[in-house]
Amino acid sequence: MNKEQYISQLKGRMEAAGITNVDERIEFYDEMLSDRIDSGMEEEAAVASMEDIEDIIENARLEKPVTALVAEKVIKSHAEAKKNGNGVLWIILAIIGFPIWLPILCVLFSLLLVIYIVLWTIVFTIFVILLSFAIAAVASFAAFITMFFNAIPIPIGFAGLGGALFFGGLTVLLFKPCVVLAKSIATMIPAIFKKIKKNVA
């Protein structure tokens, strides 16, 4: 086998096995082979000294997260069981094994739900704080107005005006940063779940 055949076979097997970063890996093995040849080895001897393609695939598969490996095994076993006419047996085994996989699934689901709720709660809290500032500004201003109808003493009325300016200013100043923060959290949520999904898959 020459270098080109080895690399093309390796690439084909990696793609078939669903290995990630195939191009980068191929670049790595290509460099390894070229370095062997440059160090004085014959091309065929260099290829022969390379690791067995199946071993490379197996090691690359082991780099995947355990969850992905388990999911892969389950899908494969289901497909094989269906092919061999053991589909019912597979379903029975899945039901018998449910005390193991059900709690794990529940914990994972709860964890994801908690993360999702916490992140949206942060967004909600930001806007509640902003709203409270706006309401405080309006209420303080209303207090200032009532001063003209002798409902409250003049110093308290002016304190109300100060409060209205303070809270109104805070609302205006914080509105834009709060919107930016809320937007970044809102875009972060799907990104986090996408990453989790990618790692699980």
Add this chain to the structure above:
Amino acid sequence: MEAQLRRGILDACVLAVLERGESYGYKLVTDINTFIEITESTLYPILKRLEASNMLTVRTMEYNGRLRKYYSITDAGRNRVTELLSEWEEIDKVYRYIIEERGENRE
């Protein structure tokens, strides 16, 4: 050898070789193979992991009309080697304790 322990040792080996100076994939395999067996498929994830954790940096340079990746250790990588060596001292203590215990129990 237990996988986790082997992984830690191989990480340390790669970093220790890189402490001597910049190196490339094939040279790393040949250098490390003189004291512990390592294959390309074992080295690849180690390099990726060390790069992701900023323990080494990679630069691509032209060599013989093709591109070759060169790996260099960072300060974080040097600190990791020091950490691993101190961890090893701990393991060595436990190892010696086990040996002594076994010796006493057999007597």
